[in-house]
Amino acid sequence: MSEEYLQHEIHEQPTVLQDMLDREDNAIERLADAIRERQIEHVLIAARGTSGNAGIYARYLLGMVNGLPVELAAPSMYTLYQSPPRLRNTLVLGISQSGMSPDIVAVMEDGQAQGMLTAAITNAPDSRMGQIAEHVIPLGAGEERSVAATKSYTTELLALALLSAALAQDAEMRQALQRVPEAVVNALSLEEIIGRRAERYHYMEQCAVISRGYNYATALEIALKLKELTYTSTTPYSAADFMHGPIAVVRPGYPVMVIATAGVAQPVLSELVDELVAREAELLIIGDDATLTQHASLPLRLPMPLPEWLSPIVAVVPGQLLGYHLALARGLDPDRPRGLNKVTETH
Amino acid sequence: MSEEYLQHEIHEQPTVLQDMLDREDNAIERLADAIRERQIEHVLIAARGTSGNAGIYARYLLGMVNGLPVELAAPSMYTLYQSPPRLRNTLVLGISQSGMSPDIVAVMEDGQAQGMLTAAITNAPDSRMGQIAEHVIPLGAGEERSVAATKSYTTELLALALLSAALAQDAEMRQALQRVPEAVVNALSLEEIIGRRAERYHYMEQCAVISRGYNYATALEIALKLKELTYTSTTPYSAADFMHGPIAVVRPGYPVMVIATAGVAQPVLSELVDELVAREAELLIIGDDATLTQHASLPLRLPMPLPEWLSPIVAVVPGQLLGYHLALARGLDPDRPRGLNKVTETH
Numbered sequence: 118m119s120e121e122y123l124q125h126e127i128h129e130q131p132t133v134l135q136d137m138l139d140r141e142d143n144a145i146e147r148l149a150d151a152i153r154e155r156q157i158e159h160v161l162i163a164a165r166g167t168s169g170n171a172g173i174y175a176r177y178l179l180g181m182v183n184g185l186p187v188e189l190a191a192p193s194m195y196t197l198y199q200s201p202p203r204l205r206n207t208l209v210l211g212i213s214q215s216g217m218s219p220d221i222v223a224v225m226e227d228g229q230a231q232g233m234l235t236a237a238i239t240n241a242p243d244s245r246m247g248q249i250a251e252h253v254i255p256l257g258a259g260e261e262r263s264v265a266a267t268k269s270y271t272t273e274l275l276a277l278a279l280l281s282a283a284l285a286q287d288a289e290m291r292q293a294l295q296r297v298p299e300a301v302v303n304a305l306s307l308e309e310i311i312g313r314r315a316e317r318y319h320y321m322e323q324c325a326v327i328s329r330g331y332n333y334a335t336a337l338e339i340a341l342k343l344k345e346l347t348y349t350s351t352t353p354y355s356a357a358d359f360m361h362g363p364i365a366v367v368r369p370g371y372p373v374m375v376i377a378t379a380g381v382a383q384p385v386l387s388e389l390v391d392e393l394v395a396r397e398a399e400l401l402i403i404g405d406d407a408t409l410t411q412h413a414s415l416p417l418r419l420p421m422p423l424p425e426w427l428s429p430i431v432a433v434v435p436g437q438l439l440g441y442h443l444a445l446a447r448g449l450d451p452d453r454p455r456g457l458n459k460v461t462e463t464h
Numbered sequence: 465m466s467e468e469y470l471q472h473e474i475h476e477q478p479t480v481l482q483d484m485l486d487r488e489d490n491a492i493e494r495l496a497d498a499i500r501e502r503q504i505e506h507v508l509i510a511a512r513g514t515s516g517n518a519g520i521y522a523r524y525l526l527g528m529v530n531g532l533p534v535e536l537a538a539p540s541m542y543t544l545y546q547s548p549p550r551l552r553n554t555l556v557l558g559i560s561q562s563g564m565s566p567d568i569v570a571v572m573e574d575g576q577a578q579g580m581l582t583a584a585i586t587n588a589p590d591s592r593m594g595q596i597a598e599h600v601i602p603l604g605a606g607e608e609r610s611v612a613a614t615k616s617y618t619t620e621l622l623a624l625a626l627l628s629a630a631l632a633q634d635a636e637m638r639q640a641l642q643r644v645p646e647a648v649v650n651a652l653s654l655e656e657i658i659g660r661r662a663e664r665y666h667y668m669e670q671c672a673v674i675s676r677g678y679n680y681a682t683a684l685e686i687a688l689k690l691k692e693l694t695y696t697s698t699t700p701y702s703a704a705d706f707m708h709g710p711i712a713v714v715r716p717g718y719p720v721m722v723i724a725t726a727g728v729a730q731p732v733l734s735e736l737v738d739e740l741v742a743r744e745a746e747l748l749i750i751g752d753d754a755t756l757t758q759h760a761s762l763p764l765r766l767p768m769p770l771p772e773w774l775s776p777i778v779a780v781v782p783g784q785l786l787g788y789h790l791a792l793a794r795g796l797d798p799d800r801p802r803g804l805n806k807v808t809e810t811h
Binding site for chain 2: 161167198200207349
């Protein structure tokens, strides 16, 4: 095989995203109906790792567009300590590629035992998680063979975006969703510059990855990809938390990636970029505004902007590509990071 | 002045903790009564940085001991986006040393506008946050002059622990609380070994800091102290999240701090230590069990164990001391980290 699974799966994303948009089955509409009928007032998300980052996206999206407070479950309360909090009018929403992580399943089982509405967003509808959930949203992303999740992440985000639009019953949102696959095709064109410039970061040992609002999830996910694929000690931050202390680590040449697409969060991220320029940081910028990305040593300008609420689906793509090409530049196997399994059986 | 503010404030902790226990004013009991009377079902915490780490402690403590689901507010929803979620039967609890951070105040103001119960845990009862809140729990920690927060953090934890005991109306919990100041005195005795061994970490550029359950908050807070005070690129993890990917970064000699005190989380953390020993990581271990700490290059055994739910108040202390002594070893000013202000005015 000449191509790694990872590169193949990164490039499959427009297709699997389009497949989800084209799906006839209306599982997401049925879940939205149930959320209304059951008078859901809270969402508790059970997820870890990459799917946990999709949960962070859900927190902003369902919170701001749909007015639903979203909390991410701390699974140890359910497994180790077996002292779950009391739930009321809550949707317990599991997000997991494999549907097999025992601690995520434990949160779902508790939700069921407490009589809550349960739903699973998963690539494995027949998994234990899929069996427990009243509502199952299949990702339909096809088998994901690389340990580092890519297409399962962007399809998880799209499923959440479709759910938000279904809850809002908003025609403009539904229209915007149709542009996602093409925007991802466009983002994939950044592979040329990323492949050419990856060597610059061969010896990078640490990196901060920063955004705010909707793309905070993107910062978390890109930091995780760079860690898994390249063993770089990357740390994600919201711009506000970063200014509250960690900015102290920035010395001249310190690498910082900023994700700043058009929207409400852009002005504050633009201020942060100015501050980082003043501190002579090495900047990697993912965004759709050339006046902002021009400050970067590695400017990654997304050719086709999306509305801010959808931008995380496309903004993560250059980060996935950087993880892949930096792994190659370092002579690492992008499909099998050392010491990782596809399904982590944490309890 | 021969002694830095920071060292002084670290050593003040037993006194200010004892002061809080001795306080006659029953603000915490009144808040517990209000939580019962107003039939509070959810807690929304507004906090950032060190106080945000106290919020993580609250999430485990109020969730597991008192059955209350706790969510940490994403302040940008309230400030930048101005699209807060709908709240019901919720306590909006601000935690802030200064009570001045505009984004935290915005979350409190929204809670008030939505008719929710509001409370503030703060060192500045006269601040804007203190003025808004129906219930104010003063830290009474005295002025904190070092930029890196220490005594305000441990008093925030104690205030939360007192609130949890008041809600539970549990005599055993109240008794255990009385042992906190002495346990902190004992933990301060670790300064001798820390001062002697800090030089070993002079050139440490990165470090993972790991725990699980109650002490996940401790991992977050120690990572923040090391970042602020020593500019080390530290990244905190829950043990479960770490196993889900980031463990890939561990090569022989890679520094990992593990916080593992006696209790429910200890066995899984002990398994993690075995795995890290197999990977030949450089281990720094904070714990109260000598068979566990013996695996460490820097064993930091707490002389006086506390019940697991109180252990975060004492387990953070060796991390504060390491931050201070490593700053000194590196010739840095522990009171004024570069580019930080005591109050960060994020919006």
